Amino acid sequence: MPEAHVVGAGQSDFGAHPAESYRSLFLTAVEDALAGDDGDEPLSPADVDELVLGTLGVGGRQLGLSAAAAATHVGVEGPATRVENACAAGGYAVRAAVRAVRAGEADLVLAGGVEVMNDLSESLPYWLGVSGETAYERLAGTTFSGVYAQMAAAHMDAHGTTREDLSRVAVKNHRNGARNPHAHLAFECTLEEAMSGPAVAEPLGLYHCCPTTDGAAAVLVASDAAAADLDRPSVRVAGVGAGSDAVGLFDRETYTSIPASRRAAERAYEAAGVGPDDLDLAEVHDCFSIAELLAYEDLGFCEPGESGDLLASGATALEGDLPVNTSGGLKAKGHPIGATGTGQIVELYEQLLGRAGERQVEGARRGLAHNVGGSGGAVVVHVLEHEEGGAA
16 A cells, blocks of 8 residues: 655644634644745645645534635645544544545645634533534533543542542643643643642543634645655654544443544554554543543553553653653643644654654654544544654
């Protein structure tokens, strides 16, 4: 099968940008990806064969033909397709770009994601809730914080997970986010602050929940021939895996795992010919602190029930054996729904090329991105590789 390579990546600042449109945010990310870093060959929108845009369309803005509208705004003339898979829309957009390149249908595909969320107030819970099971979750008043609170409570009952474990996720990711110039919540917090934050949905408090974020991210996916012809470094997409499950948590076989994550990871590892022990870093979907702990177990970083111990050991810290969420994760970098999965790929690209600045993982050669839709109805996992690895 032909290979696919990431040859460019960019993003807007993640944060509150109520004056920005989804088009202007996306243009910022696209221009960043096309320009590349110092010494990279600059590209133009005319070089792009196709565009795939991931977005939920929060607030109902341009629900129809949003990809075509975005493509026109950034100057891409090839076919444009919108991908919607809730919070996994951006990751699935990258997957679609990889598949187009591997199928020989395009040499250079722009995969992006964008969301504007901070111009809404009263209606925001409605728009986020449409990604849950409508009749028995959203219309019954259950929010996503409520759904993940159920998962956290179940994990606590089954494995003895504590509020301190949940809080350590926040402390670690805020520490990383403070080193990311694009992060929404770019500040550190103490364990005491994280544990004492006001309740949102017990046992989850304020510091256990990601923020409401605006932002965009974009990556350029190239064929073997296109990557070889370009005068810019590339990162190989070694493996991709995806999985789906019941949209409603109550319809699933377990509350203490996300089965779609397990299936997606197994497929990505098999495609890449690697296992979790071969990874140098990972970006995982930590919309709530419990989600990161579940990811450790579902992705094979540890056995079920051992995620709290893994975190407490320091293994997933920036200086640990397997740094997780070096970007700050959804918790600190932010969670602009459609842009999140693409933004994870941006972070891996920068890390594997040694361009991550203060949060650089020395010698990183292989990274994983894990993007979850809703509470686990859809998951996509990418494994990226670079032979030389990032420098300190």
